[in-house]
Each structure stands twice: as C-alpha cells, then as structure tokens.
Amino acid sequence: MSADDELIALDRAHLWRPYTSSDDHANRPLLVVDRAEGPWLITAKGRRVLDASGSWWCNNLGHGHPRLRAAIVRQSERVMHCTLAAATHEPASRLAAELVEVAPEGLDRVFYSDNGSTAVEVALKIAFQYWQQNGRPQRDRFLALPGAYHGDTLGAMSAGDVDEFTGVFRPLLFDVQRPPDAVDHNWEPVFERLFALLREDVDQIAGVIVEPMVQGAAGMRMYPASLLAALREETKRADTFLIADEVFTGLGRTGPMWGCDHAGIAPDLLCAAKGLSGGVLPFAATLATGRIYDGFRGDKSRALMHGHTFCGNPLGAAIAREVLSIYRDDDVLEAAKPKAAKLAARIQSMTEVPGVTSPRSLGMCAAFEVGTRGYMGTVGWQIADAALELGAHLRPLGNTVYVVPPLNIVDADLERLLDIVRESTERVLVSAQ
C-alpha cells in the first residue's frame, strides 16, 4: 500500500467529511495533498493540481506565501495563544486599528472570533442585544434575502435560506423573514419586497443581513450595486442595522476591498473571515460602529454576552496583519484588475460550449451553469472529476461550476486553470450529447 493509499484508507475508516454523504466518502476520489504553493496543491509524488476553489473561497494570496509563513514563525516565538479577557497583545490591538483603517467609514470597533459562521452569530447577537438594552426590545427579528447563506451554526443557518443546507434543521431555527426568490435573475422586485417588509414591521426589525453583491453558496448569484445602495438608504430611514456578511466578498474577492465598496456604502455591522487570514488560519472579525459599541456601556449586565476561547488568537491576528500589509505593499487589489478582466472574458467565452449558460464574474470570482438542477445537479461533479484528471481541483455547487483563484495568481496559471475548466466542461457536455 502506498503512503497515499494508507492515508485514504485511514480517512475513509475514521474521518467525517464536510458536506459529503458517507457513501460519497467511500466512493468519490480523494486528493491527498502533501504540500501547496501559490495556486497549486501538490501530492507526495509531485503531481501538481490547481486549487480552483481557493480552498473553499479563502485562499486569497496563494498557498505557502513566504511572508505569511514568516509571520507565523515570528509570532509563534512570542505568544501563540493567550486569553483576551482583561489581557491583550500586539497582534490583537494593532490588527483592530488596521482593520478599522481599511473598513468602510464608521466601523471602528472589532470583535474577534474563529470563522465566518461565528462572525455572523456575533453580528446577530450584537444587533439583537443592542435593541434589547437600548429602549427598543420589540426589535427582535431579522430580515434576509432569498438564497442567503451565512454559515452552518444554528443562528447563521436561521439567517440563511439555501434549503439543501438548512432544510432538515428548520424546526431548530428561529424565524427570519425574506422575500420570494428572484425570477429570471431579476432582483429588483426582491429588494422592493424586502423594503416593503421593512416598512411594514419597522418597529420589530433588529437588522437586515445580506451578502453584498454575490451570494456565494446559493451558486455565485450576483445582484446590482444599486440595490445594495438602496437597501442602505432603506435601513437608514428605518433606523435599523444593515449587517454585511463579507465573509466571502471581503478582502478584495470581488474587486474592491469590500463588496459594499461597489455601492459606496458602509454597513452598521460587517463580518469578515475566509480571506482575512489569507485563508491560512481560522480567524474572523465582526466590525461595528461606535454607536453600537456605545450601546454596551454601563455595568456588567450590559456587556455583549459572547466570547470564544480563541478570541483574537495571536497567530491568527498576526497573520491577518501580515495579509493587510501584503495588500498594501504589493497593491494586490490593483494588480488583480487585469487578471479579473481576463477571467471575465474567458468565462464569457464558455458559452461557446453547448450547454453552458449564465456566465458571470465579479473580481476574482467567476461561475457558469451546466444544467438546471442547481445544488443537487450532478453534471458539475462530472466536470470536477474530469478536471481532476486534467490537473485542477474544482468544487462545484452542483451544476454551478465556479473558480475562485488567489487574487495574485500568475497569468500563466490562471490561463492553465481556465483551459482545464474549458476542456473538462467540453468533455462532459459534448460527450453527453
């Protein structure tokens, strides 16, 4: 038995894989990654495979970035973890200031947690508790969008709407209202209905949570910036909170630093994770305005009742600081613009393959459809299998095929990745006819 076969056997015997049925675990191919650099996942035998999903949408600066490696080593020699309860350390304090610096206007407080779901939980709890103790306790409900995905914990799932992920848990979730889904990608009536819900129940709404610009898990669904700007106006008029879940869209994934920047707006609460640590360590932040923070002044009973063991973990915070520093030094967002243009053009040209529809992209995020069955579709998986043979690791959302490469991927690797996407899609769709 080769070393890889042994690892696969152990994995199949004892590991429980995310979003994978036990039978798929037993039968579907598993890539054994020995090391990784840039956009490449590398096996023990030296086979190189392109990481098309950015290791689940977080690997914004490529694998093994030398500056991130060095930052971990440096920080590990000082303190790897200590409590944030009545203690602090350089990475946590400085990162908070540096995040505020790059955040949309007015977000000047930072609460740390470990992942995107907890960043969302924290935002929901902050909004809820704020109104409880600041004179409007009847504001106990949230509004969200159809197709929303905000994470896998119970609160985040309550805000979410992707039925394949949340359906079975519905009885455990709290009620979040949302308008009916868009028909033919027409989002205007969806937002109009959302505004109507807000106006009807303005005294009861603690906040409105959205993924700015792109709904990732729903299948990389994109809506216009003008609607996000209108939502900001409506929530201002209602004097309730706009919560921007930038877990996926943040850190330049869609072009500018934040999805909100497309609309030139600042939310009241902003959730960041994934790319915040360069996709290297579990690390997240929920940003809030000074007004919200001030709502937690007073005695102990008014404190935000939330905190994780690894809140503000020094290694994670040091990495996030280094990520922001690399963005500044290498002008990562500016340098990604021509790559995003190339990605957009190549994805558009995918419609030359019969059976490909709805090509779309925003920044370094691009997707197309290969069938109508959405997440439960199987054509995307056939394409993923073909792509793996050709040297790219795709992670389709059913029949939505997407690529989310590092923002700093070199052009030749990006071309190679898009060649493989094209070839694997042709293999499956053309041979199926």
Ligand SMILES: *Cc1c(COP(=O)(O)O)cnc(C)c1O
């Ligand atoms: C991935 C994601 C989350 C959840 O983040 P985890 O780190 O997986 O818990 C929340 N919101 C959005 C928009 C995401 O894409």
